[in-house]
Amino acid sequence: MIELKHIRKSFRVAKRNAGFSEAVKALFRREYETVDALRDVSFTIRDGEMVGYIGPNGAGKSSTIKVMSGVLTPDGGECVINGRVPWKDRVAHVREIGVVFGQRSQLWWDVPVIDSFELIRDIYKVDGASYRRTLSRLTELLDLGEIVKTPARQLSLGQRMRCEIAASLLHNPKILFLDEPTIGLDAVSKLAVRDFIRALNRENGTTVILTTHDMQDVEALTERILLIGRGQILLDGSLDELKARSSSRRTLTIAYEGGVLPQLPGVTVAEDKPGRAVLTLDAAVCPVSEAIARISSRVNVKDFSAAGESVDELVASLYREFSI
Amino acid sequence: MKLYWKLVLMQLKSQMQYKASFFMTAAGQFIVSFTAFLSVLFLFSRFHEVQGFSYSEVLICYSVILTAFSLTECFVRGFDVFPRLIRGGDLDRILVRPRSEVFQVLTSHIEFSRLGRLLQALAVLAYAIPTSEIVWSAERVAAVFLMLAGGVAVFSALFMLYAGLSFFTIEGLEFMNIFTDGSREFGMYPLSVYGEGVLKFYTYCIPIALFQYYPFLYLVGRSDDVRLIFLPLLGFLFLLPCYAFFRFGLRRYKSTGS
Numbered sequence: 255m256i257e258l259k260h261i262r263k264s265f266r267v268a269k270r271n272a273g274f275s276e277a278v279k280a281l282f283r284r285e286y287e288t289v290d291a292l293r294d295v296s297f298t299i300r301d302g303e304m305v306g307y308i309g310p311n312g313a314g315k316s317s318t319i320k321v322m323s324g325v326l327t328p329d330g331g332e333c334v335i336n337g338r339v340p341w342k343d344r345v346a347h348v349r350e351i352g353v354v355f356g357q358r359s360q361l362w363w364d365v366p367v368i369d370s371f372e373l374i375r376d377i378y379k380v381d382g383a384s385y386r387r388t389l390s391r392l393t394e395l396l397d398l399g400e401i402v403k404t405p406a407r408q409l410s411l412g413q414r415m416r417c418e419i420a421a422s423l424l425h426n427p428k429i430l431f432l433d434e435p436t437i438g439l440d441a442v443s444k445l446a447v448r449d450f451i452r453a454l455n456r457e458n459g460t461t462v463i464l465t466t467h468d469m470q471d472v473e474a475l476t477e478r479i480l481l482i483g484r485g486q487i488l489l490d491g492s493l494d495e496l497k498a499r500s501s502s503r504r505t506l507t508i509a510y511e512g513g514v515l516p517q518l519p520g521v522t523v524a525e526d527k528p529g530r531a532v533l534t535l536d537a538a539v540c541p542v543s544e545a546i547a548r549i550s551s552r553v554n555v556k557d558f559s560a561a562g563e564s565v566d567e568l569v570a571s572l573y574r575e576f577s578i
Numbered sequence: 579m580k581l582y583w584k585l586v587l588m589q590l591k592s593q594m595q596y597k598a599s600f601f602m603t604a605a606g607q608f609i610v611s612f613t614a615f616l617s618v619l620f621l622f623s624r625f626h627e628v629q630g631f632s633y634s635e636v637l638i639c640y641s642v643i644l645t646a647f648s649l650t651e652c653f654v655r656g657f658d659v660f661p662r663l664i665r666g667g668d669l670d671r672i673l674v675r676p677r678s679e680v681f682q683v684l685t686s687h688i689e690f691s692r693l694g695r696l697l698q699a700l701a702v703l704a705y706a707i708p709t710s711e712i713v714w715s716a717e718r719v720a721a722v723f724l725m726l727a728g729g730v731a732v733f734s735a736l737f738m739l740y741a742g743l744s745f746f747t748i749e750g751l752e753f754m755n756i757f758t759d760g761s762r763e764f765g766m767y768p769l770s771v772y773g774e775g776v777l778k779f780y781t782y783c784i785p786i787a788l789f790q791y792y793p794f795l796y797l798v799g800r801s802d803d804v805r806l807i808f809l810p811l812l813g814f815l816f817l818l819p820c821y822a823f824f825r826f827g828l829r830r831y832k833s834t835g836s
Contacts, residue, residue, distance in 0.1 A: 265832050320833050325673040327829050341829075349676040358667045364592040373588060376581050377675055 256299040256322065256429070256461070261331035263292040263317055291317040292328065293485035301428070302459040304451075306476035306493075308466065310573055314485045315465040319431050322463070323353050336428065349378065352422035356434035359414065360421055361406040367417045368402040371424060378425035385424065392420040395450050412443030419447065423454070429461045430454070436468050448474045469565035481572060488576050496568060502537040505561045506545060513553040521545055581677075585685035593690055604694035611644060611695045615702060618766065629771045635798050636767055637706035642722065643765035643790055644699035646729025652692040654734045656683040658758075660741035661751065670833055679828065680821075683741070712798060721793045721807040728789030728810020733758065735813075735820040736784070742820070745827030761786045768794055788813045 266286045292314045299305055309315050320326040321333060324340035324347050333340060340347045361370040375385045393399060396416045401409060409417065415435065422430065432451070436444045452475060454460050464475060472479060472493065479496060481489035489496070506521075509530050515523065520539030525532040535545055542560045549555060563571070593600050618640055622633040631639075651658060663669045663686060672682040712718060740754045761784060769777050769791040780786040789810035795801040 317833075320670065323674050325670050326831065326833055344673065345676045345678070348674045351674070353674045355667065355670060358671070360671050362588055362592060364595045365588060369588070369591075373581075373584060376584060377677055379676075 255301055255334075255336060256297075256463075257332070257334045258298075258318075258322070259296050259332040261292050261295040261318070261321055261328045261333055262290070263321065263326060263328045264288050264290045290485050292321070295331070295482070295485070295487055297480055297487055297490060299461060299463065301461055302455070303478060304455045304462045304464070304476050306464050306466065306472040306479045307482065308469075308472060308479060308569065309482035309488075311467075313482045315482060316433060318482065319353075319433050319463070319465060323351055323431055324348055349425065350428045352425070352427035352430045354418050354422045354430070354432045354435050356415070356432070356437045359406065359418065361414070361417060363407050364405055366403050366405055367398075367409070367421075370406065370417075371402065371421060374421055374424050380425050384426070388424055388426060389420075392423060395453060396420055397446065412439050412446075415439060415443065415447060416450075419450065426458075427460070429463070432462065432464045432466075434466055435464065436466065436471055444468075444471075451475055469569055473565050481576075483573070483576050489572070493565075496572070497562070503563065504535055504537050504542055506533045506535060506542060506558065507531070507560075508533070508549065508558040509556045510549070510553040511556065516548060516552045518545060518548060582681070582685060586688055589685070589688040590690060600691055603691035607648075607692060607694035608698050611648075611698050614644075614763075614766065615640070615698070628767060631768055631771075631798070632710070634706045634710040637702055638710060638712075638797070639768050639790060639794055640766040641699045641703035641706060642725050642794075643729060643762060643786075645696060645703065646726050646789070647733055647762045648692050648695040648699055649726070650730050650733035650737065652689050652696065654684060654730075654737050655687040655689040655692070656685070657734070657737035657741040659687055660737075661744040664744060664831075667833075669831070673831075710798070717804055717807060718797055721797045724807055724810040725789045725793050725797075728793075728813035731810075732785055732789060732813040732816055733761075735816045736761070738817070738820040738824050742824040742827040745831055757784055765790050785813050785816050 266288050295314070295318055307315055307318065317326060321328050322335060322340060324344045327341040335347065336350060338347045360374075361367055362373070371389065380388075393402070396419065398416060398420060401413045401417065404413075406414060406417070419432075419435065430451075435451075436447055439447065448471065451462060451464075455462050462475070464471065466472060477492055479489065479491060479493055480487055505524075507530075511529055515526065515531060515533075518535075518540055521533050521535040523531060524534050533545070535542070546555070546558060618633075618636060621628075622636070626633070628636060656663070660683065663672070663683065668686060672679060672686065675682060736754075736758050740751065740758065743754065744751055761780070764772065764776070764780070765786055769780050769787045777787060777791065780791075781788065792806045792809045796804065796806040
């Protein structure tokens with residue numbers, strides 16, 4: 255159980271303009287700017303939930319993760335995770351969580367990955383039997399087989415990310431924080447990582463909190479979405495609810511022959527080449543099924559596909575809506 | 579403790595991946611501190627004593643402080659390169675692991691190439707001990723070890739203070755070198771040669787004199803007060819405010835964006 259109430263955190267950052275004279279001036283008189291990374295963040299996450307934490311760059315995603323993992327001490331507000339305040343009871347708290355910082359490595363760079371795993375086992379004081387069991391399961395699920403014998407610096411990004419995730423799970427944490435776990439991965443690695451996270455959540459009941467810019471991650475993994483912008487939670491709901499908020503605009507692509515496309519209310523022709531047309535329609539005025547029925551009564555429709563707004567577009571329009 | 583050695587071993591393994599770099603740095607360290615030794619040598623080829631301290635007595639002073647400093651630089655390097663831990667985000671990782679911060683910072687960097695400097699310091703010590711006219715007794719042997727221990731404590735505390743400061747500003751920390759490297763350079767001679775003011779500063783502000791000057795007086799027979807050899811232990815007290823300051827900074831840690 256994760257509970258955050260009115261968490262605030264601000265940073266004071268030195269700022270100066272570019273240029274040599276400005277740099278010299280800054281030596282003597284520093285101008286500071288206060289940045290409110292988190293203004294008022296409150297939410298509750300139950301055990302076993304899988305939550306996507308999204309928002310544009312600089313919205314406060316990483317800061318929230320760092321508060322929850324005990325790295326940052328907030329300026330105000332409450333945060334209780336499994337009955338503990340992360341920054342007050344850090345050592346006991348971090349024993350129960352796993353954290354993957356997507357852009358940083360936790361493996362020792364120059365030694366085989368398995369050596370890093372064994373050190374992590376000792377750091378977390380995992381007993382031998384439980385370590386072997388977890389490792390063999392992770393090896394199988396993440397397909398680590400041979401790559402654990404390679405030094406971390408020689409691994410490809412996808413291989414390394416799989417090792418990073420495994421390293422964060424060797425102590426069987428109850429909560430897993432993933433900060434952009436699929437950043438820079440190829441399609442195969444992405445799918446493997448997603449499958450694994452889903453299995454972990456289903457079989458172990460691990461609570462997963464995921465920050466990402468990849469909306470396919472969100473779509474594939476999470477039922478619940480938290481949208482953060484300018485340091486506040488703007489939206490807390492399911493992906494379906496999100497979709498329902500979006501416009502009813504659909505794109506219809508049809509391949510046809512014979513005759514001319516009829517003019518229909520609520521439908522505009524975006525592109526019409528002989529035999530192939532792209533139509534945009536407002537489903538509230540003219541549902542997709544009706545449009546298909548009326549078009550096929552005039553022309554011979556060979557193939558068609560209908561698409562709603564992609565999740566990326568959806569999120570982009572949300573950002574616009576909240577002007578973040 | 580077992581984990582400590584494992585982590586030390588890991589550091590050694592990692593550094594041995596780049597053998598040429600390792601040995602060159604170690605050799606470089608050896609040569610650099612050798613020039614300091616030469617400066618002492620040349621000085622004494624003109625003057626035969628400084629404030630009544632003989633050449634080999636000064637060498638003992640020099641080697642004790644250099645040994646303590648290089649031991650600290652080797653094993654407490656994590657605090658010395660602390661700004662790097664902050665900038666690289668390694669501190670975030672340290673904070674999400676269930677071990678004390680100090681333990682993890684200590685094991686994050688162990689600079690074995692500093693052993694080059696240590697080797698030189700020990701060589702000078704090995705030369706100075708038989709040539710000095712010190713009449714060795716159990717107390718005097720203990721004094722040398724206590725001086726070394728106190729030295730490591732005070733230098734570690736200074737490194738920790740430096741680390742604490744880097745939570746607030748990353749730029750402009752060079753001034754701290756006045757206290758770390760500066761103390762090392764000053765400490766090559768018995769601190770009284772610089773005059774009363776410097777001695778007071780290094781007794782009450784940065785307690786270098788506690789392990790370098792006062793027990794040294796007993797060691798070379800200038801004082802008969804055996805209590806002086808325990809003064810280095812007071813140097814350990816200097817760790818407390820520095821550690822408190824480090825904790826204070828840690829609470830205000832900002833982390834870096836990602």
